[in-house]
Amino acid sequence: MSHGHAAHGDHGSNKGVAVLISVLALVLAFSETLGKNAQTAALAHNIEASNLWAFFQAKTVRQTVLRTAAEQTAATSSSESAKKQVEAWRKTADRYQSEPETGEGREQLSARAKEAEKKRATAADAYHNFESASALTQIAIVLASASIITGMVALIWAAVGLGVLAVLFCVMGFFFPHALHIAF
Numbered sequence: 001m002s003h004g005h006a007a008h009g010d011h012g013s014n015k016g017v018a019v020l021i022s023v024l025a026l027v028l029a030f031s032e033t034l035g036k037n038a039q040t041a042a043l044a045h046n047i048e049a050s051n052l053w054a055f056f057q058a059k060t061v062r063q064t065v066l067r068t069a070a071e072q073t074a075a076t077s078s079s080e081s082a083k084k085q086v087e088a089w090r091k092t093a094d095r096y097q098s099e100p101e102t103g104e105g106r107e108q109l110s111a112r113a114k115e116a117e118k119k120r121a122t123a124a125d126a127y128h129n130f131e132s133a134s135a136l137t138q139i140a141i142v143l144a145s146a147s148i149i150t151g152m153v154a155l156i157w158a159a160v161g162l163g164v165l166a167v168l169f170c171v172m173g174f175f176f177p178h179a180l181h182i183a184f
Contacts, residue, residue: 014148017156021144024163028137031170035130038123038173045120052113059106063096122177129173129180136166 070089073082099105103112140162147155172179 017144017148020156020159020163021141024137024141024144024159024166027163027166027170028134028141031130031133031137031166031173034170034173035127035134038127038130038177042120042123042127045116045123049113049116049120052109052116055104056106056109056113059096059104059109063093063106066090066093066096125180126173126177129169129177133166133169133173136162136169140166 066089070086070093073089074086095105097105098107100108103109140159143155143162144159147153147159
């Protein structure tokens with residue numbers, strides 16, 4: 001009879017480990033999905049920043065060409081039509097520097113690019129947190145599975161500890177993606 005009770009106890013323990021593995025699998029699913037979303041966001045913000053900096057460079061080249069043309073024309077010609085053209089080029093060059101109504105002046109493009117870079121960094125940090133959570137959860141699942149075969153309770157506790165740590169990494173990735181940078 002005591003043999004049947006021990007078998008029942010093992011069966012109950014295995015059910016608990018099975019529930020733990022199911023919870024860990026759920027954490028893994030969340031961390032993988034959130035990690036993929038963060039990775040995609042980081043790539044999108046990187047492309048956005050790159051495009052904005054390219055537009056900024058194009059505006060810079062155009063502005064430089066117009067200012068050079070205005071200076072050269074002002075130096076070589078004093079006719080009324082030349083003065084009007086020089087003034088038009090200078091106004092356009094100034095507009096290339098700041099164009100708040102369209103958000104496409106160099107100042108606005110620079111600010112938008114820097115904002116995209118910040119978003120990229122945040123998404124990349126979140127991604128790294130989710131990746132850490134995924135790795136910890138996978139190890140926890142292996143340890144929990146091994147505890148069924150070996151009967152070692154220490155493996156279950158290690159799996160629980162890693163699972164809790166993985167959940168913390170998910171929370172950090174979602175709410176506090178820069179937390180590790182602040183801590184270290």
